[in-house]
Amino acid sequence: MNYYVMTLFPEMIEQGLHTSVIGRAIGKGILSLHCENIRDYTKEKHGHVDDYPYGGGAGMVMQAQPVYDCYQNICEKIGETGTGKPRVIYLTPQGKTFDQTMSRELAQEENLVFLCGHYEGIDERVLEMIVTDYVSIGDYVLTGGELPAMVMIDSISRNIPGVLNNDISAETESFSDGLLEYPQYTRPEEFMGQRVPDVLLSGHHANIERWRRNQSILRTYERRPDLFEEAVYDKKDMKFIREELGIQRVKHYIEKK
Ligand code: 6GU
Secondary structure: OEEEEEEOOHHHHHHHHOOHHHHHHHHHOOOEEEEEEHHHHOOOOOOOOEEOOOOOOOOOEEOHHHHHHHHHHHHHHHHOOOOOOOEEEEEEEEEEEOOHHHHHHHOOOOEEEEEEOOOOOEOHHHHHHHOOEEEEOOOOOOOOOHHHHHHHHHHHHHOOOOOOOOOOHHHHOOOOOOOOOOOOOOOOOEEOOEEOOHHHHOOOHHHHHHHHHHHHHHHHHHHOHHHHHHOEEOHHHHHHHHHHHOOOOOOEEOOOO
16 A cells, blocks of 8 residues: 655654554555645745635645645656545544544555645635545544544554454454454463453363453443444344343344354
């Protein structure tokens, strides 16, 4: 996966993503990250990239020209190796809400371009010309698209083979089957009088798997009732759900998972 980020704050993105798991994947060559400073593409002598909004109103608007020229430069770079026009994601609270399904889908792309806005936004004409996807990371307002771009890059990258040390963990985690993850424990067996659940010390793998599945169900019911309602349950799940939660019927049921 090759990421291209158009931003006025390239060092913010580079600093944030050259750390930990994502930084290591870049080092290994599984991912590449190219941050382009939109300011480098302005043709104005004072280096301005923004101006007052036509029609008046508060704040400033990012101009079309530097954004468009920055985009063209990225397309030329990709053109040497790539396959046609890349998807261009504009980070905006007006976009579709990012989730794990979108994350997995975007992980299939060869190149992804992120456009980070600031001030009151970007001239609509350049957005219409280059943007393929309008994406938000949730219903709250941020000062710019940099943090959302970093959130998306982190999440998308975890779905790319070789980025995580253990290939299975992207699958067994929260959301992979629509339920939250079960609780985890490590040494010591007793901490401030609190013992690790006996079943985890038993070495009985089938029992451990059942206990974890039940914990996932319970936790999702308590913390995310919206996800609990949409998950798919089998016969063994239903026995637990009836006995522990007193719920007789669920929306999605299959005989055996
Ligand atoms: Cl993608 N951008 C901004 N500026 N604010 C946001 C957002 C994006 N997603 C949620 N809030």
